[in-house]
Amino acid sequence: MTVSASAEAYERQEKSRFRIAAPEFPEIPETLTDDSRFIVMSQGEDEIENILFSRLDAADEDLSESIFRHCRFEGCHFERIEFAKAEFTDIIFKDCDLSNCTFDTAYFCRVRFENCRLYGTDFVRSVFKETIWTSSNLSYSSLTGCSLNHAGFKEDNLTGADLSEVKLTAVRFIESDLTGVSFFRTNLKGMDLSSCVIRGLAVSDNFSELRGLKISTAQAQDLAGLLGVSYIEAQ
Numbered sequence: 001m002t003v004s005a006s007a008e009a010y011e012r013q014e015k016s017r018f019r020i021a022a023p024e025f026p027e028i029p030e031t032l033t034d035d036s037r038f039i040v041m042s043q044g045e046d047e048i049e050n051i052l053f054s055r056l057d058a059a060d061e062d063l064s065e066s067i068f069r070h071c072r073f074e075g076c077h078f079e080r081i082e083f084a085k086a087e088f089t090d091i092i093f094k095d096c097d098l099s100n101c102t103f104d105t106a107y108f109c110r111v112r113f114e115n116c117r118l119y120g121t122d123f124v125r126s127v128f129k130e131t132i133w134t135s136s137n138l139s140y141s142s143l144t145g146c147s148l149n150h151a152g153f154k155e156d157n158l159t160g161a162d163l164s165e166v167k168l169t170a171v172r173f174i175e176s177d178l179t180g181v182s183f184f185r186t187n188l189k190g191m192d193l194s195s196c197v198i199r200g201l202a203v204s205d206n207f208s209e210l211r212g213l214k215i216s217t218a219q220a221q222d223l224a225g226l227l228g229v230s231y232i233e234a235q
Helices: 002-017 035-042 217-226
Strands: 030-032 051-054 057-059 067-074 077-079 087-094 107-114 127-134 147-154 167-174
Parallel strands (some): 057 077, 067 087, 107 127
16 A cells, blocks of 8 residues: 555646646637738737737748737748747647747747647747747757746657756656657656667767666667667577
8 A cells, every 4th residue: 555655646736737727818819811911910019918929920930029918820821930039928829830940049938839840940049938848840950048937748759859968847848759869968867768660770989868768678779879889689
């Protein structure tokens, strides 16, 4: 009984540690589908709140330092948009294409990316709190120097993404493709990647990033190749 109780307590503790709050929407949002109005609003000095942005299409605009709160973006296509130092609080991006956009030094709190295309997107030095990416494509995106606190990746494609020098606090990777991801100078101690694809990870020469990493037995061969170890079948 003592062992069982301890196991249950540990499980509750782990669930609490990885609990991520959902975005909050205090009012029914206004729906906006006008591309030009969105650009004008975003380039103004006022905070943008309680709006559903639906099927917007914009490219090559500078929307740096914009502030969005309690908003939803659905089916939007933004190409090469500059969101440097922008703030996003209580936001949902659903079925959006944000490929090659720049979110350098942006701030995200209680944000969801659901089924989004983030190919080559720049999140360098951004801060993420209680943020989740699900069923999204982050191939060749850059999260270099980011801080992730209570965040999660579920069923995402991060092939070739750069997660160098990232600070990870209570972060989970679930059933995601991490092929070729760079974790250079990112501490993975205690991280559970057992449900992910981890072929070709890039780390420093002394492999210090991998100490304390949790993987499955089947994944051991992937890391063995990284360490220069080869398997020989028993005769």
